[in-house]
Amino acid sequence: MTKARKSLLAVLKEAVQPLSVADLVANPQIACNQATVYRSLRYLEQQGYVDSFVLHCTDHGTERYYCAVTEKSAHSHWFHCTVCHRFTDVGSCLLAEDLRRWESQYGFSITDHTFFLTGVCQTCKELTTSTG
16 A cells, blocks of 8 residues: 555544545645545555545535444444534444345445435534524
8 A cells, every 4th residue: 555545544444423525635644646645545545544424504505424444333424514514423334224224125235325414413502502
């Protein structure tokens, strides 16, 4: 694995929330240009080292976010606060039963899925209600 790929993977493994390409390029541990970051992320995702999802945000536009696939959780779901823009890991996937039911009901062969929640986190909600 190249040095750029190793450094990207190390940063993503340490991250507590999904990171955008802009976040990665701005990280001082990443010593490569944006094009190399994109190519490296594509490789890492194809090899199963990272996962990504696209989030449509009214403030930040549409961005793809990346997170490392770890031994403890090959697949996570996220909550994105539309006020502070922080992500909260809401845990591993609990949709296995629903996925099997949908496969049976509709004749699908589901190979992957993306699930994230958006709204207002508790901290922002409390700030809004205390100032309003």
